[in-house]
Amino acid sequence: MLARMSADSRYGFYEFFCGGGMARLGLGRRWRCDFANDIDPDKLAAYRANFGDDDLRPGDVAGVAPDELPGFADLAWASFPCQDLSLAGPRSGLKGARSGVFYSFWRLIEALQAEGRAPRLIGLENVPGLLTCSGGDDFTALCAALDEGGYRFGALEIDARWFTPQSRPRLFVIALRKDIPIPADLALDDAPGHLSPFHTGAVQRAARRLPEPLKKNWVWWALPVPPRPNETLIHKIEAPRAVPWHSPEETRRLVEMMNAPSRARLREARKAEGPVAGALYRRMRVENGVKVQRAEARFDGLAGCLRTPGGGSSRQFVVWVRNGRVRTRPMTAREYARLMGLPEDYKLPARESAALHLSGDGVSVDVVAFLRENLFEPVLDHARACALAAE
Structure with missing residues (x-):
């Protein structure tokens, strides 16, 4: 079984649509998983094989009750289904049966907010097609939900090729509770004057399309440009x-x-x-x-x-x-896993199609680690420092 969180793990998180636990791996040993949920039997079996099932709640997210979410989370992560948002799919958007489960997840966040324990950070991962689906209305609706839920938000389009030899652009919407200060070096004052690696043209156009009240809560997250990886495909194959x-x-x-x-x-x-x-x-x-x-x-x-x-x-x-x-x-399934950043000792499903599905439907471990190091932990550490200074 993969190494558990360290005994001094200082951050807690919930992982929705957890799949095989790739976000958990990217967050690392200083982060404590308090709740994980998925509906796919093969992914759940892989999660148990690698992490145990102490924090795992199988089943449809729509069936999760707020009181099943323990304590207070620094982060709620949700890699919700992309089928209705992908350019290769039917493009039925957040009204579709698959991608629309975002609202079942959001119902839980709203319930936590009502109880005074809304997560400090929300991390949403999906395909870049979310920016343009339904003429941009779906992205606006998602931002409106975050705004009404008490969050500021911004989007980043990050390609896994910055970290591993796979071309895999994905959209990451990162939201922070409005009562939590943002470190000055983690947000730009305005939209970048040029296309940056993560503030792509599609992200900037989507931000410009938002209604004025939502634009006031938009955050241009400032992340460093990572060095290009030295490994290529030939280093990942058998x-x-x-x-x-x-x-x-x-x-x-x-x-x-x-x-x-x-x-x-x-x-x-x-x-x-x-x-x-x-x-x-x-x-x-x-x-x-x-x-x-x-x-x-x-x-x-x-x-x-x-x-x-x-x-x-x-x-x-x-x-x-x-x-x-x-x-x-x-x-091979193991090559798929390597390209997603899964370690060699990660136990894949025995059935090849299930193992391929787990990787092909997952989030890049390396991208989550990049966000953890350069955004999540700096924001949370700054918030704690401000709280201590105010005492």
């Missing part, structure tokens, strides 16, 4: 002899399915002196009015954004090129 590969015929079929840009990238990879690791997805594209399946490959050192294995086109493949020879195979 040694070539450790895993089975496609037959030459299967590889040939994938190569024949490649679109023109992918074939050009493959030609360049074949010219390399050393081994090159690439990533490939099969996708349905419309060409001349007809749907065709294409294989799209990249050789920039990154994996594509991991997905849940809902169908054949959502499984990612490894493309290995050495001395002009091309081999392909499905990416």
Whole structure:
């Protein structure tokens, strides 16, 4: 079992839609999990296998009662479902059956507020499509809920590629109770005059669309730009002899399915002196009015954004090129886990599809750790220092 929180853990949190506990891992050993909830049996089994079930409450979040949330939390984290918000989905937004469970989570926060124990911080994670779904109305509705609940808020679009070799942009809405001061160096006075790594054009446009009363509670969180990671995809995949590969015929079929840009990238990879690791997805594209399946490959050192294995086109493949020879195979569940920042001793579900789903549907451990180090802990430590100074 993974290491528990240290005995002197000073921060407490609730983790909603906890999945396999990736936010918990990102928060680290100084943070104490007081409550965790999910509905998926496979994810719950993985959570128990890695952390035990002392703090775990299985089931639909709509069935959780406020008195099941113990004590007082510094942070309530919610990686709520993205299916109705994703650009690849139906875009039914927060009115959809899946993404709409945000309101079941928010009902609990409102109940805690009424009891005088609202969490100091709220961390919401979802796809960037939340910014534009329903013409931006869903994002406005979410910000309005935070405002009415007594929080100031701001959004950051953070790509996991800053920390691990996976292209995985995600939106993080971070809200702080209005009665808690913000350290001067953690918030910009105004919108950045240029596009920053985390205040992307989509974030800035969404902020500008908000009604004036909500804009007054918007926070431009100021985070440092991290150094680029040294590791690339080739450092995260298994040694070539450790895993089975496609037959030459299967590889040939994938190569024949490649679109023109992918074939050009493959030609360049074949010219390399050393081994090159690439990533490939099969996708349905419309060409001349007809749907065709294409294989799209990249050789920039990154994996594509991991997905849940809902169908054949959502499984990612490894493309290995050495001395002009091309081999392909499905990416393994352990490789998925590494790209999400899960440690090697993390116990994945035994069933491969469940293990792939756990990673593809999770939050990057490294991004949560980045937020913890550069935002959550500085804000909370500053609040405690101010409270002590006022005594």
